[in-house]
Amino acid sequence: MVKVKIIVSYKEGVEDPEGLAIKKSLNLLNFNNVKNVTVSKLYEINIEGDSSSVKKEAEEMCDKLLVNPVIHKYKIEVEKI
């Protein structure tokens, strides 16, 4: 069994309304030195099998489901469990 961690975030320059909203809320809560917030999604996927082909498979998952390359970038990490 391996665990694949995929972090999907917005590309530089793509506006992230959730991040902006959270920044605003934090500032209103008197966290005045918060300058910037971004929000990403972290998918943790448990996959049966060995880790050799997993990275490629994860890329395919991003391609087919998890990512829209117009707005997203992603990072994959593989971990044996």
Next chain:
Amino acid sequence: MVKVKIIVSYKEGVEDPEGLAIKKSLNLLNFNNVKNVTVSKLYEINIEGDSSSVKKEAEEMCDKLLVNPVIHKYKIEVEKI
């Protein structure tokens, strides 16, 4: 300036419909060896100032805005930038 990374995920035993829906979709896309999917949020927060009190501040942010301890667990990392 420091960057605080906060990962908020569901506690063990809290069933997350999003994870379930993604697992189903991946299985239907023929990723048959996907056994489990969880989805967490990763907040990256840039804070002005030094890193000494930042961890405590981040905890307070979780407490006030980002986390409900009944269902969530979280992890904080601080990074100088």
Next chain:
Amino acid sequence: MKKDEIRIAILRIEGTNCEEESYNAFKILGTKPEYVHVNELSRGLKKLNDYQMIFIPGGFSGGDYVRAGAIFASRMKGTISMDLKKFIDDGKLVIGVCNGFQVLIELGFLPGINTDWSEKPQAALAPNISNRFECRWIYVKKEKNSCEFLKNIDDGKIIALPIAHAEGRFIFSKENEKKYLEHMIDNNQIALRYVDPNGNYEEYPWNPNGSLYNIAGICNENGNVFGLMPHPERAFSRYQHPGFYRNLYEEPGKKIFKGMVDYIVKKF
């Protein structure tokens, strides 16, 4: 082709939830709409080829988890997208409303810049700038465009339609933005743009999601694939329009639906 011979497939999977009103709209216009579950297509129980038009209704397909429309699109990628490509190449109509628009973008059938089917999405419908789901009536202006079936509405006409979505901000990647936008303008692919009541291209809330160039609805280069965020099926009868109790007799959605049907009657 006679109206009552026109078969329209209203696609659905778990979470599509505007199929009933869309079905009713086509029914009232005298065609033969039919609910078609994606499972029925992938299990071979029904065939796309039997229909003249595919209508992908609004809703929250697959819960809209991951991204709006992503799960529905991925389900189609796995099974029927080749059939869909052929369907489009045959010149038949494919319409996506709201969630359906998101699906067509994710599938790469829209905007279809320099291609009929792009393997990767060329655009995105990103979260609304307000960071909220918004349900409200807005105005769109019909632009000069190549959708034959929008001819019932004059160019430059302003119509009111309702929107209800959390992810409707039409955008391109920064590096392609200028090029693609110009291409779409040159090819008359921009069908509807958000405006204020006077026809000005205004910001929020008139542009309810922050779309690039106030884009509300687009078609492919051939004009037979059409996607829009507003819901014409919720503006079909006079009594759905918020102006009815102010004695306005407007049925903007009906014009859009009727245009599709008239077009099929003429063409096939």
Next chain:
Amino acid sequence: MIEKIDERYNVYRIKIRSMEEQDLLRISDQLSLALNFEEMLRLRAYFRNLGRDPTDVELQAIGQAWSEHCCYKSSKFVLRKYITGIRAKQVILTGEDAAVVEFDKDHAYVFKMESHNHPSAVEPYGGAATGVGGIIRDVLCMGAKPIGLVDSIFFGNLNYPYDSLPKGVKHPNYIFNGVVSGIRDYGNRVGIPNVAGITYFDDRFITNVLVNAGCIGIAKKSNIIRSMVDRVGYNLVLVGGKTGRDGIHGVTFASKVFKTGENVEKTAVQLGNPIIKEPLIHAVLEAVDKKLIYGMKDLGGGGLSSVVGEMCLAGGVGAEVHLEKVPLKEKDMSPWEIWISESQERMMLAVSDENLNQLMEIFSLWDLEATVIGRTIKDEKLILYFHDLVVMDLDTHFITSGPVYCRPYVIKYPAQIKEDMIPPEPNYNRVFLNLLENPNIASKAYVIRQYDHEVKGNTVLKPLVGIIGKETHGDASVLKPLIDSYRGIALTSTSNPKLTSIDPYWGAMSIVDEAVRNLVSVNASPNSFADNLNFGNPENPKVMGDLYEVARGLSDAAKYLKIPYVSGNVSLYNETNGESIPPTPTLMGVGIVKDIRKTVSSDFKDHNDIIYVINETYQEMGGSIYYDLMNYRSTIVPKVDLEKLNKSYKTLLKAMDKRLIKSCHDISEGGIAISLAEMSIGGDLGLEVNVSEIGNIRSDFKLFSESNTRWVIEVSEKNERDFVKMFSNLNIYKIGKIKDNGEFKIYDGKRLLINQTVNNLRRHWTMFPVEESK
């Protein structure tokens, strides 16, 4: 005391027969049964008589069935006395999961409202979402198509200082956003329009948020399905989600008071899964249409235990259930956990052998699980197996024969009449603008727009009405449920904790009055109500006294008007550290619109039309937002004259039927001034009004009094004579005219009390909680 029955399985025998009295309570605690001493004694006697000890499965089943939540042991008495007895000919069926009331010759509407307070206090997002999910199932399981949602939600003030929060309590801001997102995400995803509700702020809800969710559906009368099975040899088919450890002890949890800092059982919390529910609705309705389902009930509080027990009891049969067949989320669950789990998104169907295959095919198309887990039997017993082991064998009558208490109560007579006098001001511009910004008056667009209120395309009158981009509050929303008929359903929800806490009796009458007003405002005839009674700890006689008085008020009003309470729910123990919520009854009101083409909205329509106020305005400032804002007190709350209410609403409906009324808005929180403002905002039209005639009281009271049974209406000059004639037996007051100059002026005689522009009013009214308009 406890011993394993069988090596292989996690099933225990509890030796209750030989237990000392002090051990009885300990075992109730240890197993989280939430049964009290007398109840445990009764159990011991029962099993002594039976000559054997119970299993843990049996005790858990009884604990669920006897909980406050399931058997209404504290409130049954009050409900029977006041609420459930009101008869009316339109009622088809009550006492099941949701009420069935006649809509037209062939159709019925089906509805209910239910509280989901305790779960929402612990986990606002999931608690509110599952509240919506649960109420949808209640309507669906009657065989009805859900067509509308209502949510009434109560919070502490959003500007409450963080430092004053009790330890472990989340800020109202967090709870508010969580609750609204939960309702939004669930409702929008299942695709049922959310068309009405209440958003209310008061610091007495800081530790105990209230979430009351309502749902209405439409069904052919011939498709109505009972929540029971009375035939032997029918399959019990469990459909929808899998069963997990989530939600275990939810009902006993809802029957306890909170202590802050207490570790909440995480298992009581769920997020809900709308993407199982959405296809479940399609599949169930298809099966209903094909007449494949004989009996149906949703799984809510108490899980399988409640659902199988209640379905059988109602039909006079028993059941055999095989717990190992239940599809599980976690493999190692014990039989008792399976039996009482409250996992969401499940329904129980009773299906004949003959129809079983066809039913299974429908569910398979939608990728939904459907499993036969048992069969009905002749003996009125519930027999549970876990593989080959019998883990429960009990009489259905005993399980469901929970105790009924007649708890002690004291009625708090409103302290002697006491009224502070606010010093008058030269004009009321400042007060007026402050009122417009008051969270209980200000625009709720921030909430309403996050809910899809138009999905399905049947929302004829939306919760926000008026010129596109300038919308104002409507009084009730109108749905057109049938494609080939202009008959409509109007929905509203009302509550007023400020009034009910000063005077529970008159406060309760007032919320009935408001429900009637709201429905009539849109040209709907009030047809039936659901009531939700949210109170503190019933073991406190004062709380019980409030409950009695509220019930009596609700009852007196409805009896006179002949509008029945057909469904509802009671939520008690809304108390933390001894701090109780104010008595908070909420109503969901349903009205019938004879012809939706004659629906009336609240936004002003035309320049120069005439503005009338219907009925008198009194000095009844107790519980008013004006007094609250100024921090003054009065115990004189608005009264209701039922005869006048009855007469006025019927006359108004007649006038609307003749199309004499161009717009109508009831007068409630904030008084006439606020009603006029809302009408101006939505029509983007000004006015010039003089309130000198409307009552013999101070100017500020004329503006801001919340006296009952009043409406503001717009008539054209052309129709004025007919209108006045029609209202000859009531007091009506011509107060002024609509103006298209954008100015908003209210005089009292020669005094100019308010001098504003419509744009400025809109700006203040939409400030909360974020700036909505441009």
